[in-house]
Amino acid sequence: MDRSDLDLALCESVAEVLETMFFTTLNGIVERERCSAPSVSARLLFRGSMSGAFGVEVPVDTGRAIASSFLALEAAAVTTLQIREVVCELANMLCGSVLSRLDGKSRFELSSPEIDALAETRPERPDASCAFELDEGHMAVWLKLEPAV
Amino acid sequence: MVYNVLIVDDSPAMRSFVGRVLELSGLEIRSLFQAGNGAEALDVLRRETIDVVLTDINMPTMDGEQFLRCMEEDETLRSIPVLVVSTDRTGARIQRMLTLGAKGYVSKPFGPETLRGELERVLGENRGSK
Numbered sequence: 001m002d003r004s005d006l007d008l009a010l011c012e013s014v015a016e017v018l019e020t021m022f023f024t025t026l027n028g029i030v031e032r033e034r035c036s037a038p039s040v041s042a043r044l045l046f047r048g049s050m051s052g053a054f055g056v057e058v059p060v061d062t063g064r065a066i067a068s069s070f071l072a073l074e075a076a077a078v079t080t081l082q083i084r085e086v087v088c089e090l091a092n093m094l095c096g097s098v099l100s101r102l103d104g105k106s107r108f109e110l111s112s113p114e115i116d117a118l119a120e121t122r123p124e125r126p127d128a129s130c131a132f133e134l135d136e137g138h139m140a141v142w143l144k145l146e147p148a149v
Numbered sequence: 150m151v152y153n154v155l156i157v158d159d160s161p162a163m164r165s166f167v168g169r170v171l172e173l174s175g176l177e178i179r180s181l182f183q184a185g186n187g188a189e190a191l192d193v194l195r196r197e198t199i200d201v202v203l204t205d206i207n208m209p210t211m212d213g214e215q216f217l218r219c220m221e222e223d224e225t226l227r228s229i230p231v232l233v234v235s236t237d238r239t240g241a242r243i244q245r246m247l248t249l250g251a252k253g254y255v256s257k258p259f260g261p262e263t264l265r266g267e268l269e270r271v272l273g274e275n276r277g278s279k
Binding site: 016017020021067070071072082085086088089092093095096097100104105106107108109110112 | 159160161162163165166169207209235236237238239240241242257258259260
């Protein structure tokens, strides 16, 4: 499996999940750069025919807008806790969607997503990563595979 | 008919989303109950009259598979229809959950109309079997 397969799975999954459940339009792929604004990052681990880690990072304002849409709340009413919960659920759904695209026959076990407060566990060289422009701002996702045993 | 619905998911955000979809679906909902895992869900089921359960699979403390097994083993609970809502869309998992007693399966991500359609099918079949 090469990088292009992984990147394609990431892009297709992001488009599907955002449009189906977050009612958010993906406007395009942008040059990936570390988010300089305050951000919210979520990370989870997966095990199965492939094992590794998956992460999502969004600026706080984008997270607030996404949470507002997902929870059907006014943006001003969304709490920090709710933003974190929604970003965690987004990471969960994206990871499941990506893995099902990469291997639709195998079962995977996903850990509960956790907020990655300082984004320090994002790998320097993920196996796949994409950054996207949304109506609400930007989002970055990454995937790191453990070496096959 | 008016329904009492139990939503089981370790994600508060997802429980809120599913609840909102149900309330907007046109189905007559009397009460929505929530639980964060299978063990909490069993507590609710033994305390309240529940007409249908929507459950995730990957949850701490008691996951969806163990929860279904417990419901099937309890003669007071096994007739309550269960709809699985999960990120896992593999054929093997879907078949496993149906074998354990689930009456329907919706993969995330899903549109509101998909959840509603599957829930109506499950509730319709359950009414027919009574």
